[in-house]
Amino acid sequence: MRIGISSSIFLDSDKDLKYALEYLEKKVRYVELNCDGNINVMEKENMDIPNSYDLNYTLHCPLTDLNLSSFRDKIRKVSLDFVEDILKTADKVNANLVVLHPGYCVFKYDYKKSLNALIQSLKDLNNIQKEYSIKITIENMPSYSMFMFREPTDEIINNLGDLGITFDIGHSFLNKNMGKFLDNDELIKKISHIHIHDNNGEFDEHLAIGKGRIDFEKYKGNIKKIKGIKLVEMQNKSINDLDLCITRLKNLLV
Numbered sequence: 077m078r079i080g081i082s083s084s085i086f087l088d089s090d091k092d093l094k095y096a097l098e099y100l101e102k103k104v105r106y107v108e109l110n111c112d113g114n115i116n117v118m119e120k121e122n123m124d125i126p127n128s129y130d131l132n133y134t135l136h137c138p139l140t141d142l143n144l145s146s147f148r149d150k151i152r153k154v155s156l157d158f159v160e161d162i163l164k165t166a167d168k169v170n171a172n173l174v175v176l177h178p179g180y181c182v183f184k185y186d187y188k189k190s191l192n193a194l195i196q197s198l199k200d201l202n203n204i205q206k207e208y209s210i211k212i213t214i215e216n217m218p219s220y221s222m223f224m225f226r227e228p229t230d231e232i233i234n235n236l237g238d239l240g241i242t243f244d245i246g247h248s249f250l251n252k253n254m255g256k257f258l259d260n261d262e263l264i265k266k267i268s269h270i271h272i273h274d275n276n277g278e279f280d281e282h283l284a285i286g287k288g289r290i291d292f293e294k295y296k297g298n299i300k301k302i303k304g305i306k307l308v309e310m311q312n313k314s315i316n317d318l319d320l321c322i323t324r325l326k327n328l329l330v
């Protein structure tokens with residue numbers, strides 16, 4: 077059973093990356109690194125830090141600025157260019173999997189154009205993935221209407237090619253579509269990585285398992301079928317619940 081924790085539990089806290097990895101090394105073997113704020117692994121002074129810990133890494137893209145679904149092709153291409161920088165960072169820290177957000181579209185009039193832009197980006201990302209030999213995954217997003225890939229729509233799933241999905245269970249619960257992802261064996265095969273956290277169905281709270289309303293018990297069989305790392309993604313405000321969350325996750329997966 078491969079269990080991990082995202083360094084996001086220290087995002088926007090007063091701790092630095094060294095402190096975060098030292099803390100997490102005592103709890104798990106797998107850590108997801110982030111590209112934002114105080115724990116931004118893309119910063120020069122942080123880039124060499126991960127290799128001094130006995131941990132295996134995955135890498136999450138920056139939460140801001142990128143838009144792989146921009147129908148403004150210059151913006152989309154700059155985003156893809158930056159994805160290459162993320163992959164170079166992944167290579168440097170020996171991360172074998174990268175999590176990307178699919179991008180966004182604010183106005184419904186633009187949705188079709190944005191969807192076509194995203195499909196083009198998926199094709200381009202397949203080529204980039206080959207070049208770097210690092211698994212690229214696209215994450216399903218929470219229930220804000222501007223986000224792309226809130227639902228497992230055919231147009232996106234059928235154009236993933238060799239890319240994987242990062243299945244975020246909290247985001248899926250907010251969109252009331254856990255069954256659509258997890259009761260579909262073909263889709264489960266495409267899931268390479270999973271973000272685990274809980275919420276009460278309204279906001280993306282990133283709580284410990286059991287502190288929200290997700291029925292983990294009901295879906296544990298399907299979650300076990302997913303081959304990737306089961307990665308807890310919580311926020312600093314919930315750090316005192318981290319051990320509880322890890323224990324509950326282990327109990328679910330036995």
Ligand SMILES: [Zn+2]
Pocket residue numbers: 136175177215
């Ligand atoms: Zn994410």
